[in-house]
Amino acid sequence: MSAQSVDTFAAGAEKDTWTGRIRKRGLEELPPDRLLPDRQPAYVASWIYVFGALSIGAFAVVLLSGGVLAVEGPSWWHKSNAGLFVNSLHMWSTEFFFMFMVVHLWAKFFMAAWRGKRKATWISGVLAFALSIGTAFTGYLSQQNFDSEWIGTQAKDGINSTGAGAFWNVLNFGQMLMWHIVLLPLVVAALIGVHVLLVRRRGVVPPFAPTDGQLARAGLSLTGAVAAPPAESGAAAQLPAELSTQIPASTSTQIPSGLSDQELAALIEVPSQEPPAQEPAAHEPPPPTVPGSPDAATSHEPAAQGPAGQDSMWQLPKDES
Amino acid sequence: MGHMGMFGGINTLAALVHLGGTGRYISWGVIQISLANLIIIAVMIVLFAAAIILPFPKHEARKK
Numbered sequence: 001m002s003a004q005s006v007d008t009f010a011a012g013a014e015k016d017t018w019t020g021r022i023r024k025r026g027l028e029e030l031p032p033d034r035l036l037p038d039r040q041p042a043y044v045a046s047w048i049y050v051f052g053a054l055s056i057g058a059f060a061v062v063l064l065s066g067g068v069l070a071v072e073g074p075s076w077w078h079k080s081n082a083g084l085f086v087n088s089l090h091m092w093s094t095e096f097f098f099m100f101m102v103v104h105l106w107a108k109f110f111m112a113a114w115r116g117k118r119k120a121t122w123i124s125g126v127l128a129f130a131l132s133i134g135t136a137f138t139g140y141l142s143q144q145n146f147d148s149e150w151i152g153t154q155a156k157d158g159i160n161s162t163g164a165g166a167f168w169n170v171l172n173f174g175q176m177l178m179w180h181i182v183l184l185p186l187v188v189a190a191l192i193g194v195h196v197l198l199v200r201r202r203g204v205v206p207p208f209a210p211t212d213g214q215l216a217r218a219g220l221s222l223t224g225a226v227a228a229p230p231a232e233s234g235a236a237a238q239l240p241a242e243l244s245t246q247i248p249a250s251t252s253t254q255i256p257s258g259l260s261d262q263e264l265a266a267l268i269e270v271p272s273q274e275p276p277a278q279e280p281a282a283h284e285p286p287p288p289t290v291p292g293s294p295d296a297a298t299s300h301e302p303a304a305q306g307p308a309g310q311d312s313m314w315q316l317p318k319d320e321s
Numbered sequence: 322m323g324h325m326g327m328f329g330g331i332n333t334l335a336a337l338v339h340l341g342g343t344g345r346y347i348s349w350g351v352i353q354i355s356l357a358n359l360i361i362i363a364v365m366i367v368l369f370a371a372a373i374i375l376p377f378p379k380h381e382a383r384k385k
Contacts, residue, residue, distance in 0.1 A: 099365055106365075106369055
């Protein structure tokens with residue numbers, strides 16, 4: 001959907017109402033093409049970017065299996081074959097949820113994914129992770145078996161030592177069950193929703209800038225003075241800083257708003273032939289100071305591929321989802 | 322007999338892994354960790370490394 005149709009949508013609020021203000025603000029912050037994009041940057045084409053979506057998938061299975069367990073009750077999940085299956089499904093989907101979340105966290109930590117005004121995205125993810133641990137603990141206490149009794153009697157001393165035992169009684173099954181199936185899942189789901197919306201708003205964090213060696217192997221070179229860093233707001237902020245180093249010096253540092261990926265790609269000069277090996281590097285900026293990122297490994301990939309720049313992850317795709 | 326075969330396989334796996342036995346713990350100085358947790362951490366590290374190393378499948382350019 002084009003920006004023009006969004007503006008038409010927003011202009012539909014004829015009266016100053018709270019619903020109209022919310023709609024206008026929502027469309028400004030998250031226009032439909034950003035909320036539900038049909039394209040992603042080229043650098044997202046790596047397995048390391050998959051674990052956030054895998055976490056959400058596992059979380060969906062956790063919610064569905066937990067809902068079935070809540071409907072059927074403890075005697076069903078302990079005694080019937082179907083109940084044992086759904087109980088195991090709930091446990092294993094939780095295991096996978098945490099496994100995917102931890103790999104997602106590691107990946108985003110080494111990417112420094114809070115860059116580019118993405119602090120709120122990082123913090124919402126950390127909060128969702130921490131609250132998920134609490135939700136899982138209350139799940140241990142809600143099993144209705146000897147295991148949950150043992151865990152409850154062990155946990156009470158620790159909780160009591162913090163002074164929270166007066167209102168957080170791990171031996172109170174009803175209280176723990178309500179926290180586990182109502183309060184905490186609602187908060188975790190809300191935090192995950194906010195996290196995803198923030199990812200949509202700011203975009204997936206781009207990789208670190210490539211080193212000179214990586215640029216050379218990919219057949220790319222810097223074509224002039226380094227463009228100024230993108231502005232903190234507006235369309236210019238959407239252009240990764242890494243790409244700005246490839247903009248010819250003649251190009252204005254102010255990136256016009258409303259450019260498509262193809263139009264942005266047109267601003268980036270990618271040599272059609274192999275650059276001369278003795279390309280002088282005097283005008284090049286110093287290499288990035290953050291080597292060894294996960295993305296640095298993936299950026300080696302274009303070196304083994306065809307003509308210079310044709311398959312580079314630093315070239316925005318002509319038509320790639 | 323199909324389901325018997327399936328349960329037979331599960332029982333064999335359970336016998337190999339000792340799912341019903343006492344938990345195994347590994348101690349190294351002040352560090353103590355269950356074998357199950359150590360395996361999970363190792364699997365996550367392998368997943369992390371594989372996600373970086375393995376090439377991502379590429380799609381053909383879509384025709385408009």
